[in-house]
Amino acid sequence: MIVRSQKTAEAPCPAPDRAGLVVFTDLDGTLIDFHTYSPRVALPAVRALLAGGDRLVFCSSKTLEEQLAIMEQIGIRVPAIVENGSAIFLPAEDPLRPPESVATQSIYGGTLAVLGTPANTIRTTLRSLEAELGIDLEGYGKLSEDVLMARTGLAPAAAARARRRAFSETLTAQLPPEDWARVDRHLQAAGLVRRFGGRFHTVTAAGCDKGRAARAFMDWLRAASRAAAQPPGADRWVSIGLGDSANDREMLASVEQPFLVQRPDGSWTDLDLPAVHRVPGVGPHGWVHAIRSLIEPPPRRPPTPPPNC
Template sequence: MTPSLPIAAEQPLLLFTDLDGTLIDHHSYSAALSQAAVRQLAERGVPLVFCSSKTFAEQVHLQRELGIVQPFIVENGSAVAIPRGYFSSATLSPDTAYELIPLVRTDAALIGAALAHFQDIKRYSNASDLELNAATGLSGAALARARDRSFTETLLTELMPEMEALMRPQLESLGLTLSRGGRFFTVQSAETDKGRAVRRLAEVFGQHWSAAPLIAACGDSANDTSMLSAADIAFLVQKPDHTWVNMDIPGLIKIPEIGPVGFSMAVRMLL
């Protein structure tokens, strides 16, 4: 049963959010339209926890841009990052170091070796800066942060259904999975997903808080399914073409707005 909204101020609450196409714009990568909602959450004391395929370096950078210091989940649930002193300090400086807790035993090098068996698959680690720039629009430091993967590989090559059907069982036999984000396919360990990392991090909050928190989550694409399934309150925002990705989750709240505008509407409903 989805709790009725808005959530009472005294209720311990966490909001997990996807980044690309949810907190930040699918095309411009801008978080400008989410900023007011991010502030509202901070004022209410509700931790905003990033849960994305993005790297540690990318998420730390985005936190600094938004002026927040919160735990987050990197590379599709591969690891949890917690600011040092987060549960004991009243205030944390923006350059706080993070403790990184891996939830998988595989790393990017192992996945790269598995993918090397398939011809003509461009991935972040074997693409040139020019190719990566053409595919993502990223350049300079932002491109370096996106490349800095520890646990997963993102494919630049668009997989035709036959290729996907060929690759999937071979990767699965190695304990890896292939999933589709808003833009690209990602290969990662089958040991984890966004949902498992959400439950793990919510447990950590529950151990430090006086009560287990209510979990809200906001996403836009198929790779958010496990995160939204793990949540008590699940919000799905629209894709840039004003449609929702097909998702069957009981109580799922479909927000009639795109990306960051949809995210902001979800925060208003929640608070």
């Protein structure tokens, strides 16, 4: 399983009969319900995935605090790509560690590999942009607690976790396309980028995205498996991606097997990814369908009776 004793020093190894799966999953509208934020539907499939020796990696615009709270609800402790690829959290229970060239922080009993720009720097740029364009982007950091809860549907503690961003800012403004285009031009000039996540917009450093972080994680994992001198083929990890929105495009493009679940209205987000599997089921229902197709053996067909002589 992905949750291991801290005494375990060797890199994890997939099951010997097949390549191990590394499942990168979006959260809102994918693993958890878009409206209720509940992971209940996906719980059995999550446990079955981890029980088989495969790996699960949260991959979301959510903060580390938010993602850890969801893990606590489920009863797991797994790696997490936070704030749209701005950092990668590796819990102490997991033996994987980033290379020495990556800046790290010790936090929440684990290691945070930092890939992005501090949130305070981003918010300073956004304030200047708003003043110049005469637009209120209504970022999380500016909203009162009551307004933030009303817009997100989050309880007070969850809203507080969402506000405490380390490497990004979430924008809740509803603007016409031409205004967003003006915003994007200014963000690009400042080395920042905006991505739409299906409900709100997240601004991060331009070099950060879910796909880049997922590729880095796979590189670290495969290198660790080879360095541990495990049996031939021990680094045979297959990357899987599950998402529901345009914000997941880079992640889905980076993996070997991408899956797209249905949105609450029953549609699939229109992504220009020919290899993506569009699975039936809204949010976590589609997530369960995809995971079962990966970890459960296909039903055996009864033998064909011999022809009558």
